[in-house]
Amino acid sequence: MKPKVAFFDFAGCEGDQLQIANLEEEILDLLGQVEVVSFREVMKEHSDDYDIAFIEGSCTRLQDEERLKEIRKNASVVVAIGSCATIGGINSLKNYQNMDDVKKIVYGEKASLFDTYPARPIDAVIPVDAYVHGCPMTKAEFLHVVKSLLLGKKPEIPNYPVCVECKKNENVCAFERGEFCVGPITRAGCDSCCVNEGTKCWGCRGMVDNPNENSQKEVLVKYGLSVDDAIGKFKLYFGWQGKKK
Amino acid sequence: MHVLSKEDFSEFINSLIADNSLNVVGVKSKGEKFAFGPLESANQLRLDYDVTILPPKKYFFPQRETLVTYNVSSGYKSKSLEDVKPTIIVGAHPYDIMALLHMDEIFRETKSDPNYLSRRNSSVIIGVNIQNMSESCFASSMGCATIDYGYDLMLTDLGDKYAIDVGSHKGADLLNKYSKNVKKGLARDIQSVGKKKQEIMNKTHQKFGFSSELIPEMLGKFYEKTSFWEDHSEECLSCGSCVLVCPTCYCFDVIDNPDLSLKTGERERTWDGCLLEDFAKISSGENFRNTKATRYRHRYFKKGKYLFDRFGFVSCVGCGRCSSTCLPDIANPVNLFNDMYDESLKIGIQIDPATIPDIKIKTGNTIDYAPKIATIVKKVPMTANETMFELKLDDGSELGHQPGQFVQVSVFGVGEAPFGVSSSPTKKDTFELCIRKLGNVTSKIHTLNEGDKVGIRGPFGNGFNAELLKGKDLLFVAGGLGIVPLRSLFNYVLDNRNDYGRVILLYGCKEPRELLFGDEILSLEDRDDVEFKSTVDRCPENEVWNSNVGVITTLIPQVDFDPQKTYAVVCGPPIMYKFVIRDLKSHNVPDDHIIVSLERRMKCGVGKCGHCQINQLYVCKDGPVFNYSKIKGIPEAL
Ligand SMILES: Cc1cc2nc3c(=O)[nH]c(=O)nc-3n(C[C@H](O)[C@H](O)[C@H](O)COP(=O)(O)OP(=O)(O)OC[C@H]3O[C@@H](n4cnc5c(N)ncnc54)[C@H](O)[C@@H]3O)c2cc1C
Ligand code: SF4
Numbered sequence A: 001m002k003p004k005v006a007f008f009d010f011a012g013c014e015g016d017q018l019q020i021a022n023l024e025e026e027i028l029d030l031l032g033q034v035e036v037v038s039f040r041e042v043m044k045e046h047s048d049d050y051d052i053a054f055i056e057g058s059c060t061r062l063q064d065e066e067r068l069k070e071i072r073k074n075a076s077v078v079v080a081i082g083s084c085a086t087i088g089g090i091n092s093l094k095n096y097q098n099m100d101d102v103k104k105i106v107y108g109e110k111a112s113l114f115d116t117y118p119a120r121p122i123d124a125v126i127p128v129d130a131y132v133h134g135c136p137m138t139k140a141e142f143l144h145v146v147k148s149l150l151l152g153k154k155p156e157i158p159n160y161p162v163c164v165e166c167k168k169n170e171n172v173c174a175f176e177r178g179e180f181c182v183g184p185i186t187r188a189g190c191d192s193c194c195v196n197e198g199t200k201c202w203g204c205r206g207m208v209d210n211p212n213e214n215s216q217k218e219v220l221v222k223y224g225l226s227v228d229d230a231i232g233k234f235k236l237y238f239g240w241q242g243k244k245k
Numbered sequence B: 001m002h003v004l005s006k007e008d009f010s011e012f013i014n015s016l017i018a019d020n021s022l023n024v025v026g027v028k029s030k031g032e033k034f035a036f037g038p039l040e041s042a043n044q045l046r047l048d049y050d051v052t053i054l055p056p057k058k059y060f061f062p063q064r065e066t067l068v069t070y071n072v073s074s075g076y077k078s079k080s081l082e083d084v085k086p087t088i089i090v091g092a093h094p095y096d097i098m099a100l101l102h103m104d105e106i107f108r109e110t111k112s113d114p115n116y117l118s119r120r121n122s123s124v125i126i127g128v129n130i131q132n133m134s135e136s137c138f139a140s141s142m143g144c145a146t147i148d149y150g151y152d153l154m155l156t157d158l159g160d161k162y163a164i165d166v167g168s169h170k171g172a173d174l175l176n177k178y179s180k181n182v183k184k185g186l187a188r189d190i191q192s193v194g195k196k197k198q199e200i201m202n203k204t205h206q207k208f209g210f211s212s213e214l215i216p217e218m219l220g221k222f223y224e225k226t227s228f229w230e231d232h233s234e235e236c237l238s239c240g241s242c243v244l245v246c247p248t249c250y251c252f253d254v255i256d257n258p259d260l261s262l263k264t265g266e267r268e269r270t271w272d273g274c275l276l277e278d279f280a281k282i283s284s285g286e287n288f289r290n291t292k293a294t295r296y297r298h299r300y301f302k303k304g305k306y307l308f309d310r311f312g313f314v315s316c317v318g319c320g321r322c323s324s325t326c327l328p329d330i331a332n333p334v335n336l337f338n339d340m341y342d343e344s345l346k347i348g349i350q351i352d353p354a355t356i357p358d359i360k361i362k363t364g365n366t367i368d369y370a371p372k373i374a375t376i377v378k379k380v381p382m383t384a385n386e387t388m389f390e391l392k393l394d395d396g397s398e399l400g401h402q403p404g405q406f407v408q409v410s411v412f413g414v415g416e417a418p419f420g421v422s423s424s425p426t427k428k429d430t431f432e433l434c435i436r437k438l439g440n441v442t443s444k445i446h447t448l449n450e451g452d453k454v455g456i457r458g459p460f461g462n463g464f465n466a467e468l469l470k471g472k473d474l475l476f477v478a479g480g481l482g483i484v485p486l487r488s489l490f491n492y493v494l495d496n497r498n499d500y501g502r503v504i505l506l507y508g509c510k511e512p513r514e515l516l517f518g519d520e521i522l523s524l525e526d527r528d529d530v531e532f533k534s535t536v537d538r539c540p541e542n543e544v545w546n547s548n549v550g551v552i553t554t555l556i557p558q559v560d561f562d563p564q565k566t567y568a569v570v571c572g573p574p575i576m577y578k579f580v581i582r583d584l585k586s587h588n589v590p591d592d593h594i595i596v597s598l599e600r601r602m603k604c605g606v607g608k609c610g611h612c613q614i615n616q617l618y619v620c621k622d623g624p625v626f627n628y629s630k631i632k633g634i635p636e637a638l
C-alpha cells in the first residue's frame, strides 16, 4: 500500500509548497510511490486519512496549536518543511519586538481583536519526526527526506556547520571578501548554496545542535562588525530558542 | 635540467589541453584567491600563486565520490575506475607534492585503497617552485618548501623561461611528446635554480622557535595537560575547516544515496573531519571525543605523533591553509607548537628529538568496497529490541572468520554498520549476527525477513587468539550486548572443549527481559564443564528472576579462580570496562591475561576513514579485540 501524504500550511509564504509543486517530473516519479490526499496548492479535495503530514509555516497563534495537535494525532510521521516550520524562520523576527506593537503593525486599529504570540517552529508545539530545513527548502533536500522516509530511515540531516560544505565547494570565504557570514554555526545540508553563488550564509537552516555562539560573535567583531550588529546577525533566523516537544 | 621559453611552455600546456585523452588541471585565480581547476588555455595558469584554497589531493581523493553502485535485484558493484582519464596537475607547490607522498603511504598501508591509488598512478604532477609565499606558510620549517623527488616535472620560473627538472620517465615522455624547443639547461640555469631554491628555503613568514624534530616528543608530554588544550580550543567553532583544507587529512564518511526508484542507488564517500562534533559518536549516544578540546587535540596528535609513530613523518607540510582558514585563528600549528614549547620551558620539561621509529609498513590486499550478497536464512527475535539473524553468503563461500571478528552489513539504500559475528567458526556454511535496534541500519534490518538480502563485507579486524588460549582457564565477562562477540569464542571453546581448562561465564544485563540467547545460556546450568553465573541490574515487579541482582562486577568475587592460569575475556558497554578491569586486577589477574573487545564508530572497517581511532590505534584494524596490556597506556581506550 502506498503511504498517504497530506500537506498543511501555517504562517509562512507557501514558498515551500511551491517548491514541491514545481518538482515537475521528479514529483511524477515520486507520486508513483505515495498518494497525495490533501494539498491546497494543487488540489481541492481534502482527507484526514493520511500517514505522512508535511507542515509548512510556523505557529504564531494559540488557535494554531489545536490544529497541529489534530495533525499529530492523524499522522504517523510529521515532517516540518521550510525554515518557518523547522526553526520559526523569518516569522520569529517579530519576537524581538513588543507583541502589542506587532499586532498594531499587522492589524492596525483592530489589533486588540487578534491574538498573536511569539512565532515558533512546529516542534515547539508537537513532536516532529523529520525536518526539511531551508528558506525556501530545496527540492533536492525534500526528495532526500521523502526517499529516506519511504525507505524507513530517519533522514540524515547534518549536525555540522555550513563551512564544511563551503570548504568542499572551495569557495572564497565570505569573511575574506569583507562580508559577514553565520555559516560557522548554521546547520549544513544546503551544500552552502548561497556562498556558492557569491554571497554569504544568513543562517536560514538554524543552528547546529551545539553552536559556539560566543566565538561566532567574536569572529564577527574581529572582522569589523560592532557588537550590536554582531548580535543582530543572530536575529534574522535564530529568533526562537525554545525547547522541543 | 631543461629549459623552455615561456612561449614554448604555454604551447606545451596548450598541446596537453588539446589532447582529449588527458584531463589537464592547473592553478587559476578564484576571486582574490587561487584554486586548481580544469584548464582551457595556458593563459589561465597562475603559477605565481601563493596557495590554493584546497590542495590538489581533491583529484585523487575527491570531496565526493561514488564507491559502489547497487541494484536491489543484482547486488553491489564497485565503481569501475578504468575509464578515468589521466590527470595532469600543473603547478603543484613542493609542500603539496610532499603531502601527496604522505597520502600515498596512508592509502597504501595494510590494505590499499583502489580509488585513490588508481587515480594517483595514472596522474602526472608538474610542480612549480614557490614564487610567492603565503603569509601563513611555514613549509620551510617542515622541510617542504622545496622538494627533490615526488614530481614528474618541476618548474622554476627564470624570468623569460622555465627551468624544468625531469623527475620521472613519465615526465620525460610527456615533455618529449608534447613540447617543442626544449633545450638543455646551462650551468648558469642550474645555478639560478639552486639559488632560487635556497632563497625559498630561507624565506618564511612563520617559524618555530625550536627544531621541528621535537614535535612528536613534545606532544607526548602534553597529552594530559588538559588546561593547555582547553585554553587553546575555547573558541573552536567545530567547523572542521582546518581539516577539510589540509593536504594530509584523509578522513571520510560513507553515505547511501538511493535513486527515486528506491531500487538502485549509490554509496558515496565524502570528506569528513575529526574536528566535527559527531565524528566519534555512536548511535547509543556515547561520544568518544565529546569536547572541543579532545577533538582539537586529536588533530595535532594525529599529525604530529600518531602518523609519526606509524610512518616516521610528521604529517604536516606547513602549507598554512589551516591557519588562514580558521576564523578564530586557533588552528595555526606554528602558534600552537611555539606556545607548547614556551610552556615546556616554563614548567621545565625536558624534550629530546624523537628517534625515528623502526617502521614496518605492511602493504596488502586491495580493498573491495562492494559488499557480497547474503541471504537471511533464519530470523529469531530474542528480546524486544534484539534479533538474531542467520546468514548465508549467496556465492556459496564460507565467511571464514576468527572468533571476535566483525562484518560490515549493508542494507540497500540505508547504509552499512558493523556487527560482531556471534557464531563459532566451527559452524561453517552459515553465520549468525545478533542485532540491537538503535538507528537507521539496525532498525531497517529488523524489518527484513527470511529470504531477504543484505550486503556483507569482511570479516574484519583482529579476533581472539583461540590458539594462545589453549590449555588456559577462561573467564568470560559479558555485559548486555557484549555477549554477542564473546559467544563466537565461547561456542568455539565448547566445540573444542578438551583443549581448554575451566570455562567460566559471567553474564549481566539490565533486566531479565534483556537476557540474550536465553535458552542456550540458561541451559549451560545443566553442563558440568561450564561454570555460569548471571545477574541483572534490577528486576521490575512484573518479571521473574531467580538469580543475582546487581552490576556485573558483583559476580567476580563469587567465583574462585587462579589468576595466573586464567585469561579473562571481557566485552560490554563502554562504561563497563573500567570497573571490571579494576576488579580483575584486584584479584591479581595479570594485565596480559585480560582481553577486551571494543566498540567505536565505524565507516570503512579497513583502517582508512579515521572514525574508529583510539589515539594511535584503529579499532577496525588493530582490534576490536585487544590485549589489555597493549592498551592500558592508551588514554582514549577505556
Ligand atoms: C566491532 C563492533 C561490533 C559490533 N557488534 C555489534 C553486535 O554484535 N550487535 C549489535 O547490535 N551492535 C553491534 N555493534 C554496534 C553497531 O555497529 C551499531 O549499533 C550500529 O552501527 C548502529 O547503526 P545504525 O545505522 O542503526 O545507527 P545510526 O545511529 O543510524 O548510525 C549511523 C552510522 O554510524 C555508524 N555507527 C553508529 N553507531 C555505531 C557503533 N556503535 N559502532 C560502529 N559504528 C557506529 C555506523 O556506520 C552507522 O551505520 C558493533 C559495533 C562495533 C564497532
Ligand atoms: S563563507 Fe561562511 S560558510 Fe563559507 S567558510 Fe566562510 S564562514 Fe564558513
Ligand code: SF4
Pocket (backbone or CB within 6 Å): A134, A135, A162, A186, A187, A190, A191, A192, A193, A194, A195, A200, A201, A202, A203, A204, A205, A206
Ligand atoms: S547558505 Fe545559509 S542562508 Fe544559504 S541556504 Fe544554506 S543555511 Fe540557508
Ligand code: SF4
Pocket (backbone or CB within 6 Å): B235, B236, B237, B238, B239, B240, B241, B242, B243, B275, B296, B325, B326, B327, B328, B329, B330, B331
Ligand atoms: S580549529 Fe578553527 S578551523 Fe578548526 S574546527 Fe576549530 S574553529 Fe574550525
Ligand code: SF4
Pocket (backbone or CB within 6 Å): B242, B245, B246, B247, B248, B303, B315, B316, B317, B318, B319, B320, B321, B322, B323, B333
Ligand atoms: S596541518 Fe595545516 S599547515 Fe599542516 S599540512 Fe595541514 S593544513 Fe597545511
Ligand code: SF4
Pocket (backbone or CB within 6 Å): B243, B246, B248, B249, B250, B251, B272, B273, B274, B275, B298, B299, B300, B302, B303, B610
Ligand atoms: S583524524 Fe587526522 S586525517 Fe582525519 S581529519 Fe583528523 S587530523 Fe585529519
Ligand code: FES
Pocket (backbone or CB within 6 Å): B601, B602, B603, B604, B605, B606, B607, B608, B609, B610, B611, B612, B613, B618, B619, B620, B621
Ligand atoms: S578506520 Fe574506518 S572504521 Fe576504522
